Amino acid sequence: MELEKKKSISSFAEKQVTVHAPGTVANLVCGFDVLGMCLEEPYDVMQVRLLDEKKITIISKDGYQLPSDPALNTAGAPLIEMLDEIENNIGFEVTIQKNIKPGSGIGSSAASAAGAVVGANYLLGNIFSKEDLVRFAMFGEKVASGVKHADNIAPCIYGSITLIRSIFPLDIISIPAPDFYVTLVHPQIEVRTSDARQILRKEVQLKDAIKQWGNIAGLVAGLLQKDLALVGRSLEDVIIEPVRSILIPGFDEVKSKCKSAGALGGGISGSGPSIFMLSADKATAQHVENVMKEVFEKIGISYHTYVTTISKTGVQIIKE
Incomplete structure (x- = not known):
């Protein structure tokens, strides 16, 4: 051009x-x-x-x-x-x-x-x-x-x-963006973006790609339609998260317990180590924050948390 x-x-x-x-x-x-x-x-x-x-x-x-x-x-x-x-x-x-x-x-x-x-x-x-x-x-x-x-x-x-x-x-x-609340926890460890990219698989199985495409389409549709259930179902990663999550201590426990606490869903923020969760209201987002704190206090890693909204x-x- x-x-x-x-x-x-x-x-x-x-x-x-x-x-x-x-x-x-x-x-x-x-x-x-x-x-x-x-x-x-x-x-x-x-x-x-x-x-x-x-x-x-x-x-x-x-x-x-x-x-x-x-x-x-x-x-x-x-x-x-x-x-x-x-x-x-x-x-x-x-x-x-x-x-x-x-x-x-x-x-x-x-x-x-x-x-x-x-x-x-x-x-x-x-x-x-x-x-x-x-x-x-x-x-x-x-x-x-x-x-x-x-x-x-x-x-x-x-x-x-x-x-x-x-x-x-x-x-x-x-x-x-719907009026979601966002809860983040930043464990005080560093994950360099360049390092997090290097560990990714170079090839992806077709069945995983198909599932990922469906989740991306479902997430965009859920956001546009303000369908919270669809957003929650679509916040699933079968390609990147299973690899990168090994760099973040406590990740699986945080994700599981936050969803049980009422979060719609979430996962790794960027290349990590921060973890984010979406909630439909402030009270749930604050409850999710307490869950995140409990997990990282138990495993002995310093952290910062944020409860915020989408700009x-x-x-x-x-x-x-």
Whole structure:
């Protein structure tokens, strides 16, 4: 596809903006690399500042050892791609307060990438479309895992739930999310996305593929029809979860007990180690949280839990 002419900006209304870049749940159990959901909490707080020279500076305020070289940083790499499509001699300084721990499985790298491009685009007068922003932000995911994927990036930018029908070319479908409550537990262990990908099987039996396709279709239909029973039946993964769950102590017990406590269903958030569960109401979600706490206290692993909802907006521009 022929590249468009580089964009030129005649004036800039603002020089700095603060954004809240939320966590996301990728895969939604059966939709590996094609389904994702945006969360209200947790979220990273980022400041994006316009510079009058063509450079990118990344500042970390949280103590995490994140690369300062923009080409190796999940927030910097997308901005390099964005600047390549702009004529003006400008750059960006990005300050990041990460509240989404790297390696948590709640879309930490996607939050940095999406927050950076949404904030930068705002300062440029929103000259790029959401699809453009996803295209840029996927370069951040490539830095993090070695592979471009959009199942965290797309919901972070679009909000709600997204289906990525295709990456090349990009084809993103927004799915209106029911008013679910989401309970997450983040055991304080790290599962690197690149490592979690390496252990996956290279071949899948046809009968498993057929079952997985049915679950993905059932989940999307259940979400669109607000059919909670169908959503619950479809939250089943016969391909990825059986392999990745061995990296997460207590996973099977958490999933079984949470469903018994009333959760519709759930599973591994992204590549893990976080586990998510969907519930129809807040009281059930809080009960599910207590169940998660009991399991990890019993096995002696530190954890953080969240009870939140689905964000309908994605990355938010904060007016100061």
